[in-house]
Amino acid sequence: MAPKVPPQPTLEQSTTAAAGHGHAHEAPPKGLMRWLLTTNHKEIGTLYLIFSLTMFFVGGIFAMVVRAELFQPGLQLVQPEFFNQMTTMHGLIMVFAAVMPAFTGLANWMIPLQIGAPDMALPRLNNFSFWLLPVAFTLLLSTLFMPGGAPNFGWTFYAPLSTTYGPPSTTFFILSLHIAGISSILGAINIIATILNMRAPGMRMMDMPLFVWTWLITAFLLIAVMPVLAGVITMMLMDINFGTSFFDAAGGGDPVLFQHLFWFFGHPEVYIMILPAFGIVSAIIPTFARKRLFGYASMVYATAAIAILSFLVWAHHMFVVGLPLVAELFFMYCTMLIAVPTGVKVFNWITTLFRGSISFEPPMLFALAFVVLFTIGGFSGLMLAIAPADFQYHDTYFVVAHFHYVLVPGAVFAIMAGVYYWLPKWTGHYPNERLAQWHFWLSVIGVNLTFFPMHFSGLAGMPRRIPDYALQFADFNLVASLGAFMFGASQLLFVAVVVLCVRGGRKAPGRAWEHAEDLEWSVPSPAPLHTFDTPPKFERSSH
C-alpha cells in the first residue's frame, strides 16, 4: 500500500507569467503611497517582514542592555527600574512585533502562492492589518519616554503588579496591545478565508502544503485567544482607571483570575509562534533530503492535536500560585500529553531525513538546527510540566532557558530558514552562500552559549527578572552575555545577506531548489507582482 504522501502538484497551464496579464490591474501608485495603499499580498508580506526585522533589532537592543547589565554581578549600567522596563519591552516586542508579524509576513507571501490563489481573500483588510502594527508599536515604544517609564512588570503583566503598582504608561500599553490584537484577529480571519476559499480548483485540504495547514490551525488559535487577551487587558484598564475589582481581592476579585485569563491566551499564543515554524521546517527538510515528507497526514493530525491540547494546559504556568491538587494533576497530565503529537512531528522529520540525499544549504542548516534545538526546548518543557519539580524551577533561569530554546533556535531559526528558502522566489537571486553559512554558524554557537548556561544557573536557583545576582552565578552569566553579544552581532550578517540578495546575486530559476515540490516553485523567480490571475489547475501526480 502506498503511504499517504503529499501529492506532486503539476501546473497544466502556465497562466502565471507576468507578461500579458498586467493589463487587468491598474498601475500602482508611486513611492510611499504605493506601500501605504497596497493591497498586494506580496508587497504586504514584504512590509510585514521588514517591520518584523526592524522590531527584531529593537527588541534585540533591549536584550543586549539586559545581558550587558548581567555580564557581572552588581549594578553597573542601569537602574533596576530601567532593567525591568528592558526585560518587559524585550519580551513584548519580540513576541508581538517580531515573531508574530514575521510569520504573518511569510503567510502573506507564501499562502496564496502555495494554494494557487491570486491574492489574499480580503486584500484591503490585509493592508489594514499591517498598518495597524506600526501604529500599535509606535504607541508602545513611546511609553519609554513617558513619566514613570515604560511597562516594567514583565511581558506577562501580572496583576496587581500591572494594575495597582504599574506605571502610568500602563494604560498606553493596554491600548497599544488592543491595536496589535485587532491586527492579529483581522489577519487571521483573512488567512482562514484565503485557505478555505481560494485554493486552486482540485486542491483538497489534504493536498495543501504543511505551511498552509499549520497556518490554518494557527489562524484558528489566533481568532480564539486574541479576543480573550483583549478581554483581560480591558479588565486591567477598568481596574486601573474606573475602580473595578476584577483583580483585587478586597472587592471580591482575584489576582489569580488575571493569570487564568492571561494564560488561557498565553499558552495557545506560544503555539501560535511555533506551529507555522513546523510548517516551514516540514517544507524545507523534504526538499534538501530529496525525499517526500514522511507521514504527511500524521503531521496534520499532530498539528491539530497540539492546537486542541493548547486550550487545556494553561495553568501549568501557575503551578505555584496555589491551585487545588486536582487542577495541578489535570494540567500536569494534559501538558505531558503534548509531548506525544510533538514527538510524532520530530520523528517524522527524522524519518524523512533517514536515507535521504541530504545537502546542507543555509535553509537546511537552520531547519536541522531547529529540529535539534527545538527538541531540547521541548524536553526542558517536559521537565517544567512536572508540577512538583516545577515548584523548584518556577521563575528561575531554567524557565528562561526553556522558552528561549523554543523561541530563538525554534521560532526565529525557522523564520530565518524560511527566509533563506524563499528568498530566491522573492528576489530571483540565491542568497550569498558563504555569508549565510557564517550567519548560521555564528548564530547557532551564539544561541547555545547564551541559553544553555541558563539551564544550570536556573537549576542552581538563579531567579528571573533581576538586575543583580549572587556571586556563584557569575561564570554562567558571563558566558551567556558573551554568547548574546555574539548572537546579536551576527544578525547583522543576516541583514547583509538579505540586502545583497535583493540587490543581486546568482540568478535563481523558477524551481530554485531541485526537489522543491509545492506550487510556489511553478511560478517564475522572482515571482511577478500578480500571480495566478486565473486559477491554475491543480493535479495530483500518480504514484
Added chain:
Amino acid sequence: MSGSYYVPASSKWPALGSLAVGVLMAGTGMLLVHGSGSPVMVIGLAGVLAVMALWFRDVVRESRQGLYDAQMDRSFRWGMGWFIFSEVMFFAAFFGALFYVRNFAVPWLGGEGEKGVAALLWPEFTAHWPLLNPPGDVAGPREVLSPWQLPLVNTLILVSSSITLTVAHEALKEGYRATCRNWLAGTVLLGLCFIVIQGVEYYEAYAHYGITLEAGIYGATFFILTGFHGLHVIIGTVILATMLARIHRQHFSPDHHFGFEASAWYWHFVDVVWIGLFLFVYVF
C-alpha cells in the same frame, strides 16, 4: 470556478483607518492618564467612524456594480463568520471571569474548600452571591436588580427582535420588499427600545441600588458584561438601520443580499449573548 479572479483595487481607507485608530487610542490614553486629550480622542473617533462609513460605501458601490463574484461572496461569509467567532471569545473571557469569581474566588475567600486559607485575609467575611459585602474596604451594592422586571422585558424584546428580523429576511428572500422593510423597521425599533430600557436600568442601578463600577466584583462583572453587550446592541442597531436604508434604496435582491444576512448573523449573535447574560448575570 473558471474565469479570472476578482482582486479589489487598492484603497486609501485601510491606511487612514489605521491612523485614525492610532489617534483614537493615543487620545484615549492621554485622557485617562493625564486628564487631557479628549479633543484628540474625539478626532480619532470621528476618523474611525468616517473611514468605516466610506470604506463600507465603496464596498457597497462595488457590489452594486456587480464586481463581486461568488468566490468574493464566500470570502465575505467566511470573514463575517470568523469575526463573530472572535466576538464570542471576547465575551467568553468575561463570562469566564464571572464563573471563576462565583465558583472559586469568592467561596475561597469565605473559607470554603481546599483553598479556603484565603479566608485568613478577612476572617469576618462570609461568601455569598450576589456579593453585597466585599471582604475588604470596598462598598458593595445595596441590593441587586430583580431579573423579572426590566431584564425580563429586555429579554422578550430581544428575542422578539430576532423573530421579526427572521421574518424580514424570509420576506426579502421571497421578494416582498415592503414586508421586509416593515419587519426590519420593527426590529430596529425593538433594538432602540432595548437600548433605552438598558439606559433606564443603568440609571436605577447607579441611583437607587448602589450597583456601580466601584461596587466590588459584582458591579465589575455586571457592568463589563452588560456594558459590552449594550455596546454591541447599539452597533447592531446602527447596522440594521443601515440595512433599512439600503432596502429603501433597493440594494438587495432575493438571492443577493449578503450585507443583510451578515447583519442578521450579528444581531442573532448579540441576542444569544443576551440569553447568557440574562441567565447568569440576572437569574442565577
